[in-house]
Amino acid sequence: MLEIRATSEWPRSIQQYCALDQSNTPLRLTPILVWVKDCKTSPIRSLKITIQVVLGSVRGFEQGTLGPRDVSGIVVGGPKKVTINSEFLMPFPGAGNDRTLRLYGFYDMGNVFGEYDTIKVSQFRSSLGAGLSWVSPMGPLRFAWAKPVRSFTGDRIQRLQFQIGTSF
Numbered sequence: 001m002l003e004i005r006a007t008s009e010w011p012r013s014i015q016q017y018c019a020l021d022q023s024n025t026p027l028r029l030t031p032i033l034v035w036v037k038d039c040k041t042s043p044i045r046s047l048k049i050t051i052q053v054v055l056g057s058v059r060g061f062e063q064g065t066l067g068p069r070d071v072s073g074i075v076v077g078g079p080k081k082v083t084i085n086s087e088f089l090m091p092f093p094g095a096g097n098d099r100t101l102r103l104y105g106f107y108d109m110g111n112v113f114g115e116y117d118t119i120k121v122s123q124f125r126s127s128l129g130a131g132l133s134w135v136s137p138m139g140p141l142r143f144a145w146a147k148p149v150r151s152f153t154g155d156r157i158q159r160l161q162f163q164i165g166t167s168f
Contacts, residue, residue, distance in 0.1 A: 087106045142163040
């Protein structure tokens with residue numbers, strides 16, 4: 001018999017918006033901490049849950065390329081992920097009161113850590129960039145251009161990223 005247990009404790013994500021001026025131009029800060037732990041009562045010990053930084057977590061780095069690597073240099077992921085995303089949203093010039101089209105600037109930082117790794121800020125990757133967000137008739141579209149501020153040997157850079165829909 002396979003028993004699956006879930007809890008609402010993880011992943012934790014908090015988004016905070018605050019107006020920076022009287023025009024209600026928002027600043028969004030999204031810290032995310034994910035820590036996947038094995039249920040000690042699980043009958044299936046060989047099942048390994050690993051996660052990797054996904055698109056939008058630390059923009060500017062290719063999806064699934066951050067985190068612990070095996071001896072051959074292949075990213076294997078890990079059960080701990082920490083990211084902090086900050087965005088400064090502003091109206092698109094000439095769009096008037098239309099809030100479906102926005103420009104944004106961002107600063108992201110984070111990484112994935114192995115089961116026995118200590119989470120160290122010195123191992124975080126970070127990027128700085130700008131983007132365009134549009135709530136189109138077929139759903140939200142986001143274009144982001146990023147420049148890594150802190151990267152390490154072996155990191156795979158992806159300066160331009162495109163996203164359809166929302167992340168959860």
